[in-house]
Amino acid sequence: MMAIRFDRIAGCGFAFAFGTAVLTASAQQTQPPPDQPATPQPMSAAAESIYAAVRPGLLQIRTLVEAAGRQSSIGSGFLVSADGLAVTNYHVVSQYALEPKTYRLEYSRPDGSQGALKLLAIDVANDVAIVKLDGESLPHLAFDEAALADKSPRGERLYAMGNPLDLGFTIVEGTYNGFVEKSYNPRVHFTGAINPGMSGGPAVTAAGKVAGINVAKRLDGELVSFLVPAGKAAALLERARTEPPLDLAHTREDIDRQLMVWQAGFYHALGEQGFRAAMLGPYRAPESAAPWFNCWARTNADKTPKPRALLDSTTCSSQSSLFIADDMETGRAELTHAYVRSIDLNPFQFAAFISQYYGTGGMIRSWSRKRLTQPECHEDFVERSESASGPVLRAVWCARAYRDFAGIYDVAITTVTQDRDKEALISRLAMQGVSYDNALTLAQRFVGELAWAK
């Protein structure tokens, strides 16, 4: 199966090491031929004038360990008002947001001035935060009107700015490639080299207007980077202006509320999109019809030594991951179906073979003592309701609660068909960061759709 690795581009120790390697590698790449530039001006001259114009509005945002007074992670940001409001990524300030007593936030500007930052608002789902520094008539940036209306032309040249790897403020040319098709949380696909430390910095148009905020890149590709759409930052900025600032003593409750709203929307949308049936041997298995799933198939048919039972599985993962903290990500849903049939295993051996896919709990991320309660499980044989005709199932439901957030759970339900002794369908629905009721509703629908193919 193909592993996809994203990296958020706030710089901390680990990301630095990796980021440096990526940087060296990308320096050897030849630049792809540019899309037909819309501007008649030579590009370097454009970048020069943009850099000069935008630079005064940039910030480097540092998270410092309060006790040591040293930075533990760095990112970027940009001023959006003369009185010191600035935009950055939530993941740049997440350590401070969650542990305000252990960390503090500081900015430094290209002119060398430094100072403390106040955290006013966060938007976890879109990875945006609004911070404020003290000052008057500060240079600041404006949002691009076309970007706010999601009407940027594909191929438009954008300039990502920020302070990569703590090396100094830089400008990087790249192209706007529309929205990422399979991402549930809207992300702009930016083709350009953004690196750890540039998180939270702006990606501006040739006119120096903000079209997006640098947020992440793919580790398995070249120059495949992502921006938060400008509209999401503008919306949070508006909220920060009108609503009281974030109460740092209750950040968790604020995130909890955001997660509740987010999961309600996500799982409602999943339900609305519905399931389509996939035929696997004698069984009909539900697969999500939602567009934001990436599916990968796997088989053991080509294994050596020759397998004694054939296993064909499909795993569909939603592209909807939410960053909460360095050790906490949530927001994904995963559907797996594995159709297994015996080649020369007897019924006992076949049961032992499928046991390895049954008893694991089936959660998406590994357990963390700090973040999650111990899982609780219920398992039994399940008979189908009168309306549905399907095999008896062996089912196990496992759930664990988030310690930091009330009402949010990780849930997985795994079922094994019990109508044949040398053939079985193992199905799993795993949900991260879901309310208990939404999990029950979706799981019930999922199990209801498991049936015999007729």
Added chain:
Amino acid sequence: MGEMSAVLSGEPIWIEVLSRLHHDVAARYRFVSLPVTVGRAYDNDVVLDDPHVAAHHLRIARGEDGALIAEDLGSLNGLYIDRERARREHVVLDAGHDLRIGATILRVRTATHEVPAEVPVMRGLGFWLPAIACMAGVFALAALDLWLSETGEPKAIRYFTPLLILTAAVFVWTAGWSVVARVFTGRARFGLHFLIVAVGLLAYSVYDMIAEAGAFAWSWTALATTSYVAAWLILGGICFAHLLAINRARRPLKIVLAAILAAAGIAMQTLKQAEYRSTYGQPVTLSRLEPPALRLVAPQREAAFFTDSAALRAKLDKARTEEPDGSEALDDSDDGG
């Protein structure tokens, strides 16, 4: 008078000196005429080399009613019976009690003393036959279990290694108990100890197999996850049987020892399981499925399954606020409140 009647009564008596370790007879003397004296001096009828015995320690005679009486002749270390701590001046003898003088144990028996029935000679295998049969059962079940869980390429080594280890462990265990028995009773009884461990292992093998399959058949996960309880109880039983096979004395103490072993084992493993769970967050579920035909319970209705699943929520919410492990989450909520 007494001496005359003793002579006249004429029934011979036997005085037996027992070894201290296993109470075997070390020396046996026959007397037709009484009284008989016992001591370290050479003018006694029974001469003992025990330094804790007086020169003239004991006198055995018949009382007026014809009963045999042992009498302390004024020794320093005195006369005792069996394991009693109370010193006796004289003791009316019957066959059931041993006499203790100094560090020596004596037994007095008359010619009419009844001996137990003849024990048949163990021909051939004795305890070995049932023991070997039991071990064959254990091996067969272990091999069957290995075969039924064989899902990859069949490899002979998968069978040989565990069976060889099992054989070696049984041998070492049996030999250990035999040595203990040999030290305390003089008889190793390897066959009997082998039988005890073989019966115990067979009992556990059968239980384990039933528990594994039953956990699936009755949809009762706890049956499989708590089979270690049965293992420790059976181990306690095995140890009790070994102790009893060594000798039959102090039965209550042996029961207590075996119970303590089993209880300690169960407590340790329960604790270890809980610790492991809280460190790795392992869910408690059935680890092994069986063929669908083995199901014995009626399946739950879909709706009932989800009602039961919904009920776990209260448990999780309670764990979320109660468990102190995630200290940071709790600290902050405390600050907030």
